[in-house]
Amino acid sequence: xxxxxxxxxxxxxxxxLAGGPAFAxxxxxxxxxxxVVNFPFSPHYDAVMKIIPQFTEETGIEVEVDQxxxxxxxxxxxxxxxxxxxDYDLIGYVVFSKADYVYADQxxxxxxxxxxxxxxxxxxxPDDLIDAYVYNIGFAGGxxxxxxxxxxxxxxxxxxxETSILGYRTDIFDKHxxxxxxxxxxxxxxxxxxxxLEPGMGGLSSRAASGHHASHxxxxxxxxxxxxxxxDNWQPIVNNAAGVKAAEALKTIVDCGxxxxxxxxxxxxGAAFLQGQTAMFLDSTQFAGQVNDxxxxxxAGKVGWALHPRGVRRGxxxxxxxxxxPKNAQNKEAAFLLLQWLTSPRVDKMIALAGGNPSRFSxxxxxxxxxxxxxxxxxxxxxxxxDPDWRPIIPVxxxxxxxxxxxxxxxxxxxxxxxxxxxxxxxxxxxVMREAxxxxxx
Amino acid sequence: xxxxxxxxxxxxxxxxxxxxxxxxxxxYPVAYMVYATFLDWNPSQRIGEAEFVGxxxxxxxxxxxxxRESFVVTVKFAAIVVGAEMVIGVGLAxxxxxxxxxxxxxxxxxxxxxxxAPIVVGIMWRYMYHPSVGPFNRLLKALGLEPVPWLxxxxxxxxSVIIADVWQWTPFIFILALAAxxxxxxxxxxxxxxxxxxxxxxxxxxxxxxxxxxxxxxxLLRLIDxxxxxxxxxxxxxxxxxxxxxxxxxxxxxxxxxxxxxGVAAAMSNLLLLMLLALTLAMFFYAKFAEARAxxxxxxxxxxxxxxx
Numbered sequence: 001x002x003x004x005x006x007x008x009x010x011x012x013x014x015x016x017l018a019g020g021p022a023f024a025x026x027x028x029x030x031x032x033x034x035x036v037v038n039f040p041f042s043p044h045y046d047a048v049m050k051i052i053p054q055f056t057e058e059t060g061i062e063v064e065v066d067q068x069x070x071x072x073x074x075x076x077x078x079x080x081x082x083x084x085x086x087d088y089d090l091i092g093y094v095v096f097s098k099a100d101y102v103y104a105d106q107x108x109x110x111x112x113x114x115x116x117x118x119x120x121x122x123x124x125x126p127d128d129l130i131d132a133y134v135y136n137i138g139f140a141g142g143x144x145x146x147x148x149x150x151x152x153x154x155x156x157x158x159x160x161x162e163t164s165i166l167g168y169r170t171d172i173f174d175k176h177x178x179x180x181x182x183x184x185x186x187x188x189x190x191x192x193x194x195x196x197l198e199p200g201m202g203g204l205s206s207r208a209a210s211g212h213h214a215s216h217x218x219x220x221x222x223x224x225x226x227x228x229x230x231x232d233n234w235q236p237i238v239n240n241a242a243g244v245k246a247a248e249a250l251k252t253i254v255d256c257g258x259x260x261x262x263x264x265x266x267x268x269x270g271a272a273f274l275q276g277q278t279a280m281f282l283d284s285t286q287f288a289g290q291v292n293d294x295x296x297x298x299x300a301g302k303v304g305w306a307l308h309p310r311g312v313r314r315g316x317x318x319x320x321x322x323x324x325x326p327k328n329a330q331n332k333e334a335a336f337l338l339l340q341w342l343t344s345p346r347v348d349k350m351i352a353l354a355g356g357n358p359s360r361f362s363x364x365x366x367x368x369x370x371x372x373x374x375x376x377x378x379x380x381x382x383x384x385x386x387d388p389d390w391r392p393i394i395p396v397x398x399x400x401x402x403x404x405x406x407x408x409x410x411x412x413x414x415x416x417x418x419x420x421x422x423x424x425x426x427x428x429x430x431x432v433m434r435e436a437x438x439x440x441x442x
Numbered sequence: 443x444x445x446x447x448x449x450x451x452x453x454x455x456x457x458x459x460x461x462x463x464x465x466x467x468x469x470y471p472v473a474y475m476v477y478a479t480f481l482d483w484n485p486s487q488r489i490g491e492a493e494f495v496g497x498x499x500x501x502x503x504x505x506x507x508x509x510r511e512s513f514v515v516t517v518k519f520a521a522i523v524v525g526a527e528m529v530i531g532v533g534l535a536x537x538x539x540x541x542x543x544x545x546x547x548x549x550x551x552x553x554x555x556x557x558x559a560p561i562v563v564g565i566m567w568r569y570m571y572h573p574s575v576g577p578f579n580r581l582l583k584a585l586g587l588e589p590v591p592w593l594x595x596x597x598x599x600x601x602s603v604i605i606a607d608v609w610q611w612t613p614f615i616f617i618l619a620l621a622a623x624x625x626x627x628x629x630x631x632x633x634x635x636x637x638x639x640x641x642x643x644x645x646x647x648x649x650x651x652x653x654x655x656x657x658x659x660x661x662l663l664r665l666i667d668x669x670x671x672x673x674x675x676x677x678x679x680x681x682x683x684x685x686x687x688x689x690x691x692x693x694x695x696x697x698x699x700x701x702x703x704x705g706v707a708a709a710m711s712n713l714l715l716l717m718l719l720a721l722t723l724a725m726f727f728y729a730k731f732a733e734a735r736a737x738x739x740x741x742x743x744x745x746x747x748x749x750x751x
Contacts, residue, residue, distance in 0.1 A: 078485040210684060210685075211681065260591070262591075263679070263683065277574070406681075406682070410685075412683070413594055413596055416684075
């Protein structure tokens with residue numbers, strides 16, 4: 001009874017909105033429903049939180065948001081997704097969760113929603129979504145199981161995704177007549193010249209703490225320098241010449257970096273740059289929003305942005321978050337409507353203006369967005385070089401990542417030989433891959 | 443059933459509900475954990491879906507270098523911190539076991555570190571160890587000395603986590619040692635003084651031996667705790683640099699959440715549990731042994747007194 005009253009009211013609202021029965025409101029059947037969504041704490045999702053009330057206003061669908069720190073979020077989701085009836089209708093997930101969730105059959109394939117004429121918005125313009133992000137974050141089952149390819153399909157939409165970008169202090173570069181580095185050789189040269197030119201200042205702020213951070217920093221250099229973790233047959237090649245060069249680049253950067261940078265995580269590396277302790281920053285675009293915020297930054301107005309330097313190729317990182325619908329969600333169709341609304345061209349721009357990371361080319365090129373955030377055009381350019389295969393997204397990656405990160409930390413702090421460290425990682429990775437069944441067909 | 447049989451059963455009947463609750467609340471989770479050690483279980487699976495792999499997780503751990511390294515780190519850490527805390531804690535208690543003005547105030551100040559939440563302790567020390575803005579390095583620089591790589595060098599990082607732990611947990615030993623000191627029979631000390639024993643002789647020959655039962659229990663409690671420490675190290679170093687401060691409990695937590703191998707994490711927890719169980723049994727047997735010895739001494743003393751009379 002209550003449901004039918006709700007539906008009647010919704011239909012009446014729809015009628016009023018559309019102005020007549022000929023233009024039915026696609027949201028009407030779900031008006032009055034409440035969606036429970038699980039999002040991470042990140043600058044992007046903080047911007048999203050400002051926009052969500054407008055969704056309710058436009059559609060009549062209520063949204064309750066459970067926002068968590070991203071690792072906590074992942075833990076919560078892992079438990080939540082194994083239940084018969086889940087509490088979440090829509091989840092923001094970390095890119096490396098894609099492999100786990102899709103492999104465990106816990107995310108809805110989005111095909112049947114985009115095929116449903118009552119749900120799919122014809123003006124959605126999927127081709128405007130940034131390719132590398134879509135393949136990196138939303139796509140599964142293609143080449144290597146996690147990349148673009150004929151056998152793949154879509155399980156999520158990039159939302160709050162990011163690539164890597166070089167931030168530099170325009171005042172310092174101007175003062176010493178330095179050229180903004182375009183290649184890795186130039187980058188390493190400038191990084192080590194700055195501490196001599198500006199005593200007490202580090203060259204480039206990099207994360208390097210044992211574990212995930214050291215591994216992430218290494219991977220940032222690995223792709224542009226021509227390396228990969230695996231070859232096409234899943235044999236580890238992280239210890240080849242390109243791998244060694246990437247690790248040596250990391251070591252040079254840390255050695256010429258600010259004091260104590262061997263233990264920096266992402267936050268500390270960022271803080272060092274914001275506090276004016278380093279002249280460059282090379283990491284996620286997610287960081288950019290804080291640079292000109294005087295409450296957090298001492299370098300507001302003094303930062304320029306450039307593309308992630310080129311090694312033998314361009315290859316900036318792809319990462320961040322996507323959104324998807326859990327298999328055990330209670331209101332999947334309404335959840336899809338929210339997913340589609342949030343990632344539509346119009347709302348993507350609204351979120352960008354509120355300080356979020358856009359997922360669309362059109363938003364990066366938008367005049368209004370560029371007027372407010374001048375760096376957006378450079379970021380859009382960087383996205384063309386974003387590499388969806390800069391790190392493998394496979395279920396056993398967590399373990400390999402940790403091993404890589406601790407071994408590199410030993411290189412940075414205990415003087416372990418680079419080649420020896422990477423040979424060790426390759427050998428252990430090989431064991432992990434064998435154990436996980438990757439060599440079954442050899 | 444006869445009346446006598448019923449009477450004999452009565453206490454067990456009364457105990458039954460408590461025993462049932464114990465079994466469910468205490469043994470069931472432990473049994474669950476032990477069962478999980480035989481599974482290849484990732485957190486995206488329900489336990490029923492996990493594959494049974496027998497002893498594979500244990501076999502893996504025994505040949506896993508990182509596990510061995512973290513085991514050695516744990517044992518080294520526990521031995522050093524508990525050793526240092528015992529010496530400092532008991533030393534402080536011996537020094538402060540006297541009537542000084544404002545003594546109760548100092549005692550309260552001394553036990554304050556123990557009351558701070560471990561995460562906060564971690565954050566606080568992380569700041570103090572900060573290479574450029576931390577007070578330690580600033581002091582060193584002000585004195586014209588070389589700054590120390592507190593957290594960015596393996597050996598220094600290990601020393602740094604030890605310093606933080608000693609700072610936080612020495613007070614625990616201090617209060618227990620002080621309580622033990624204050625409950626010592628004054629007559630024994632007075633007798634020693636009248637016989638001309640020096641301060642050192644009193645400490646070595648009277649106070650410490652009499653305090654020994656309490657000290658051993660305190661030490662074992664601290665050892666058990668030191669084997670399980672997690673938060674402070676998690677915040678301070680997250681196990682790094684390399685694996686230099688990766689204590690077992692941290693490795694267990696990473697195995698479960700980062701590597702997503704609940705079976706291996708359970709097996710590690712189980713090994714830790716067995717080790718702690720051995721320590722607890724040692725504590726139990728020591729208590730029994732000490733009690734038996736004390737009783738024997740009392741009997742001998744009583745017999746001697748009787749003979750003297």
